[in-house]
Amino acid sequence: MIKTMWMKLLDILYRCKNWIAGLFQPLRLEKELEIEMQHHLAFSKEHYEREGMSSNAAKKAALKGFGNVESLKEDCRDSWGTRVINDFIRDCRYSARMLRNSKGFSFAVVITLALCIGANITIFSALYHLVLRQLPFEEPENLVRIHYVNKETASKKLNPGNFLDGASYSQYQDYKAETDLFENISLHYYLFRVVDSSQLKGVCATASFFDVMRVEPILGRFYTEEEMYPSTAPVVVLSETLWRTKYASDPDIIGKSFQFLNKPPLTIIGVAPQSLETLDRNIRFFTPYHYRLIEHERIPDSAFWARLKPGVSPNTVSERLLAIETHWNEEKADTQSKKMFERDQRRFRMNLSHPFENQLLMLQFGAFLVLLIGCVNVTNLLLGRAKKRQFELSIRHSCGASSVALGRMMFCESMILAFLGAIIGTVFSWVGLFSINNYLTSLDATTTAANLNATVFVWISVTATVISFLMGLIPLALLWKSGSIQKIDNSSRASSFGKGAKTFSNGLVVLQVAMTCALLIGAGLLFRSLTKVSEVDPGFDPSGVLQARIKLREVYEDRTKWVGVRNRILEVMREIPGVESVSFRYGTGDVFTKYTYSRYFAIRGVPLEPGEVGVRVHIKWIDGTFFETMGIPLLHGRTFFLGGDEPGRFIVDETFVEKYLPGKDPLVTELDRRSSLGGGRNDWGRIVGVVGRANLEGQDRPDGLPIVYQNLDNNEPLWGFLLTIRTTRSLDSITPEMQSKLKEIHPQLHLYDPMFLDEAYHDLNLERRGITWLVGLFAVLAVLLSAVGIYGVLSFSVEQRRREIGIRSAIGASRREILSMILVQGLVKTGSGLVVGIIASFYLTRFLESQLFNVSTLDLGTYLSAPVMILLISLLASYLPARKAVKIDPHEALRAE
Amino acid sequence: MTNHVFPKGALEMLIMKVLSNGSHHGWGIAQKIHLLSSEALTVEEGSLYPTLSRMQQRGWIKGKLGLSENNRQAKYYTLTSLGKMHLKQEQKRWEELAAGIAQVLKSND
Incomplete structure (x- = not known):
């Protein structure tokens, strides 16, 4: 039995060896075959001659006895096993010649295929890279990012990081207890800090973040749970890219200090691997999530990263979390939170999918x-x-x-x-x-x-x-x-x-x-x-409008200074030649925001629908020159007075008038801001002006809501604002001048992300x-x-x-x-x-x-x-x-x- | 002198047997089979070569060029040790087969 198997094995081995040898020496086998066949025929011929046949007759007899030489040669070639390859090579040579002869046909076919295949490869590579490729973490199929959506944001396709809602530490603790669902869970949010006059994006996460991702530090260590308490010495973990670009991969980086503008210095305790940057390409540092005394405080835009136990489906998690929230709201929440919960109908969404x-x-x-x-x-x-x-x-x-x-x-x-x-x-x-x-x-x-x-x-x-x-x-x-x-x-x-x-x-x-x-x-x-x-009319004139962010909070700790500095900044900007108009508005995001701030107003004399809290509008906080700078036409009344107006003054756009005040005189209408829960401060104000409709959310997202403008200029200290300038000059020519004017006021003041609105508007598309x-x-x-x-x-x-x-x-x-x-x-x-x-x-x-x-x-x-x-x-x-x-x-x- | 049709595998066995007693070239093998069988078996000469080629591929026999009796170049074949093993196996099987057939033919049922 074994002998048979052994012989079979040898059989296969010999055949392989000889086949390979045949590949390398195809001519030798041919030559030898020819020699031995010719020898056979000659021998045969001589044999017949000895028996008395003539030379010719002997030759014929020999051939007859032998058989068809060529056919037999073919059979031998078959046994060599190299026939397939030789035939194939021969076919290829022949085909190549044929194709060369019909160049037009070949060209047409090749180009057609090249275009089609090329298109497919391109798109497929992009698809693979962005969507199908796995995250570079262990068992990525169990990783999820859990975030909130509420009624408003649920229907929109928002990129991660664009949510108003956030999570609180106490929620994190509650979820952590669900050990049958999660192997590990962490809470995080993104933050921006200025380091050496450049703005960096980082992650503020609980210590469990690194355990969820199952990564090891390249250098040093990650922070621990203890370091999440404010009493411990502040630490930071750098991302691999920052370590490489800013510190030239300095091996002695551990223990050095890292400082955000106007904040106490942090000690660098480790460097994180590059794989973490696949979550967001711009991540540069990691800081511990600080345990908050107010446990229920929700940090905006925070979310959970969790590693599910194998076999647990996202639906199970979603239901369980919702049950926890509902239970908490019924048992423990105060009435305010309860109402907010019902109003917003918070749900959980989990995904790793890419927006594209x-x-x-x-x-x-x-x-x-x-x-x-x-x-x-x-x-x-x-x-x-x-x-x-x-x-x-x-x-x-x-x-x-x-x-x-x-x-x-x-x-x-x-x-x-x-x-x-x-x-x-x-x-x-x-x-x-x-x-x-x-x-x-x-x-x-x-x-x-x-x-x-x-x-x-x-x-x-x-x-x-x-x-x-x-x-x-x-x-x-x-x-x-x-x-x-x-x-x-x-x-x-x-x-x-x-x-x-x-x-x-x-x-x-x-x-x-x-x-x-x-x-x-x-x-x-x-x-x-x-x-x-x-074709959509933006309602304002984006060309020639330059916008930039200014952050006062990081430079001036004393809030009382903010108003004065702001006014000074506006003044010096107006002095720059080529500047036609200067204004500011609230917001550190883009002009065209992907998320909406909507509020409710009650209108004096206009009855509300039953169950409605008020009419829903967008609110923008601006100063008096905003409309002039943006090129929004003033239709009735007046704009806000510069340097301060009477409190309780509103400006509305024509959509508001069309929708809610048809046939009435807007300039005598009074409005009262209502909270979404129905209460109001009964602080009625008056409309003083009506402006044209401006699509400040971008062309293809009009939700038909009117805009109500409120005055920011009432000496309210703002930690940062959007500077908006109308100018005829180009970006390259005016930005340095603006920067230097800022530096004259304070050397650490910086103009962030200056850009022309029409470019941003164009880029929306x-x-x-x-x-x-x-x-x-x-x-x-x-x-x-x-x-x-x-x-x-x-x-x-x-x-x-x-x-x-x-x-x-x-x-x-x-x-x-x-x-x-x-x-x-x-x-x-x-x-x-x-x-x-x-x-x-x-x-x-x-x-x-x-x-x-x-x-x-x-x-x-x-x-x-x-x-x-x-x-x-x-x-x-x-x-x-x-x-x-x-x-x-x-x-x-x-x-x- | 009758020409019998060779059953499958028999030719290989006969070639191996011939070569077990010494190395021969192709013509020599055919001649030897003819003589040893008292002229009962005649091999169609050409068909020898594909079989020889196959056996060579499987390592049962080894071929080498040499000078033959009439001073021409010819390929001489020798039996390898693997071939010897196969010969023994085939021989045994053939004898069992022949005995079995003979027994059936002898019976009177």
């Missing part, structure tokens, strides 16, 4: 469609070519090439084309990724660049191989089925291609057109949205524009490919029907009749494709809905114009072969076989 997921998936779909269309084209081209070579193939078959051998030959050809296409496509995608990276990083500062990586290459090779198979073998299979290879048929052009092949080819074209139609409609809808968005243009590009590609496809199929058909067309024209068909015959053929194919495409679009555009603005998914204009465009182009594509058909000389056609 949907868009990228959509783009991937589009790119895939283009790839399919390209493949269809190429297959049709190859089909035509195979038909041309039918004669050659049938000769080969009769000489002994099996279907396998023929298949191998066709596969070789298509493999060379596919791999060439894949290589060039990779080059294209490298370029494509380069531009996408620029676009991505300007969209979302937290992402890192996407790169081509090994997985992608593997996928490309697999795809290319699969494509080669399909492209090479389908035409062959069709020809084989039609039987035209099995018989040598010189008049092969006259015979039908085989019904199967023809239907297949036509079906492919119809599919192509359908996909193109769907893509084009999608692109059309997106473009219309883009146009609609840019960046995402939308990028996607629209990409889909548009795909659509154009698809249209071109489809046109080529129709042209190819029709001209092939004309070739095939040469004889028939010749006969037709000989018996009297006019040029026009022949022309229209071919054109109709093309139109029928296109038409059926369009019908399928339009129907498909009804369903598919549903997925686009989130991207559209003021355009319905069934927008008639797009659904009409896209097919018409395709129809025109396919007419053109059909016209060329039709012309060729017309030019067929009946005499020649009938003569040529």
